[in-house]
Amino acid sequence: MKLKGKSNKLLNKNSKKSFCGELKKVVEASDIVLQVLDARDPLGCRCPQVEQIITQSGGNKKLLLVLNKIDLVPRENLEKWLHYLKNEFPTVAFKSSMQLKDRSMQEKKHPKESARVDLSRGSMCFGRECLLKLLQEYCRSQDKAIQVGVIGFPNVGKSSIINSLKEVRACDVGPVRGITKCMQAIHIDKQIRMLDSPSIIAAPSNSALALALRSTTDIEDSGKLVDAVNAIVKHCSKQQIMLYYNLPDFRNSVEFLTLLAQKRGMLKKGGVPDTESAAKLLLYDWTGAKVSYHSLLPASRNLSPHLTKEVVVEMQQGFNLKDLEKDNMDTIKAVKYPNLASSIIFQSSGLTNGTVEENELAEETLELENIETNEEADDSTEDDQDSNEEEEVVEENIQTSRKTNPAKLNMDESLEEQTAGEQPPTLSFNLDETTDQDDAYDFNTDYV
Template sequence: MKRPKLKKASKRVSCAKRYKIQKKVREHNRKLRKEAKKKGITKRPKKDLGVPSSAPFKEEVLREAEQRRLQIEEEKEKRKQAKKDERAQKRKKEKEGATKDPEPKAKKARKDEAQRKQKAVEKNSKHYLCSELNKVIEASDVIIEVLDARDPLGCRCPQLEETVLQKNKKLIFLLNKIDLVPKVNAEKWLQCLEKEAPVLAFKASTQIQDKTMQEKKSRITPSNCLLDRSRAAACFGQNCLSDLLTSFYTASNREGALKVGLVGFPNVGKSSVINSVKGVLACNAGVKRGITKSMQEVHILKNINLVDSPGIVALDSNPAPALALRSLRVEEGLESELQAATTLLKHCDKTQVMLLYTVPDYRNPLEFLTMFAKKRGFLQKGGVVNTDQAASAFLADWTGAKLSYHCKPPEHSPLPSYMSEASVAEMKKGWDLKKIKTANEDTLKGVKFPNPASSISFTSRGPTAGILNVSEIFAESPAVIKPAPVSIDISRSSADDAYDFNVDFK
């Protein structure tokens, strides 16, 4: 017990407690001695008997032993002295280096930082991204074009599809993010796209953990399955994709691994699809656009590899709303997130934005971003509003997997100029189309779709032109992008008390 006005508590204990402790110690030691005696273990060191007096040449043996002992001590002293000399030389060299170059580490750090920045600039350049995309196309036997289900037509690249057909590669459409569009709309897009090439419905998981951090999988019951359907961790369509590639590899009778390249515009979910099929975090993925900068091959199944690729570089001549919806100019570094959000706000109706984000009337995009930042709590030091962070969150809603919007497929969709009936038949050859259709129906049954009244409907601007050849980068002339007018119709449903937004980019 610590007594008052004393820094340390007293170590004194009562006699009864002290005697009890001593008794316990004696009993413990007695137990250890008893166990050691049973095992035949003795702690007593064996006594050195030395050289007996009756042994012949006793003096010579003792003299040799003494010489050996002295020799061992000399070797120990030599080793100690060598270590001391080595440390002294090391200190001397450090002092000489410090006098010659007072800041060698700082200079080396500056050089490394400059080289790192140069490599980052090279990886962000159009020349590097196009070369990496061409590598994926050349190395792959099958090309999967990943499309965002909210705007599949706007995610298609005619230049890419034409190049794939010219190289006699198999082309498949993968309709990702089907959980962000109404079920009827997803079914219509599947029917529309399957006229040109095989199409798969897919819903990637956005909560794949790293393999080193992945915990043991818990036993899944039917009730847990129903709960997981509404979560981002659920994935649908991965078994269909694996079975399809396995059956194609078996039917083709090829030697070596089958390489399947995933291509598409940024933020359509290429890396998330690979992570969902693999089951672990094999590729970096996130809300930020353009995370993948180079080609990456991932082993999925026996003799089947998926190849991740960077996003397709879009032409500046594309309409401004299409570029702003996908943040293509932001990821290329041609404009800031604030400029992209301003462009998108100028092409949106005030009423739509006010109802969607529950903000009062505003006069310009900057005022909207100011109110949006205050509502979300994006404040800097001193209570200053952070409009850059608000613009980033606004773009993340439209380009990420949060906001639900959809576009209607065309009623009459003729084949593109670079496709013919013969090329379509060749692309469908070797695939089990009935099996694909059945698997898509099963995927649509499992996914939880949003209410059509809460999904924004807009008219797509058509395919987005992209750059594939490196020579086109230098031949491309800077074009002035004129903002396209937008007409939005808002209707209120009395049953669901929700709003329908019809956005028409003219």
């Protein structure tokens, strides 16, 4: 996600500390916080530390979950996740609009431009009315204008959701991770102001899988790329991966990447397979806009350890949950889904821990040199109210309680139950605490 306009010029800070600070400002300034989840791995996109900050902040702050990219999971799986998540926080099913015009383009209003806008189903947004209604009703119940923070790990679709609500490409969207560096305000209407934020920083203590999918920057180091691919592939059905990429059997990640590079014609000088590019392609696939995979629900339906029943009730107050359920059903009915058999089964590693306190970060900087920033964007198109309001920031410190260290989920039991009727390929997962440490993974061991 790339923000346009003056804000990036003024606040172009690349350090993770700055990311943390900006995220906290957004949370602090928000009446409602939307935590955006990729529907393909809802739990992996939830950050217990940030949820705790919001739910324990007092001052009537609300937390909603937005289950985005619902067009990439089978309908049956989506319905199960909505049912699961709503027991913790009110949850909105969403599919972002994929092709929106720039504000500058919209101002031109050339008839040929409008004719070129893609109106196909794939580019449409679903869930917009439901989310807006929820926010507007909350406004009315509070009898005041509200600020709505949009937070989440990289690439979950934060910018896409804001753009979809605004119906204009106010923030740039793309597969590159972590381009948003500072808070920016976007007015949806007179009563609702969205606050965009840099992504949550995944703590280094997370599993290799969580780090592969949720790290703030694109991975560049070739060894780390192979590790990241290894972590992803070993949490999927190998047969389905082979089928999706149309590859023969492989023994390990290096062999997989070699085959993938050959298949896609990714060759270096002398015809050597470019495994680094193949690895980046796979990572983009796994966090981007296309590949359908879905994760199974946890065996235990207990409340997440960092939540209490009182918190759940408090977060529900002020929202009409019956209407939300009905509106979600309307969204569900309208979207086109991949079928179960073609969607890759994925084993999530559960909630992803985030680093929210600046003092917990090492003095490292994000490797953003390779990311093309948008600072040269024409500021003249940014002369509306939105681009001037991001500096309105609350500087108070937020007290963070950090009791939580959620254990990884053991989903083995639920796997059998949930895949009954799904006819998944034969697979067996081993999610003990050491799984992700095992660099020399042998695919033949865990996949039957």
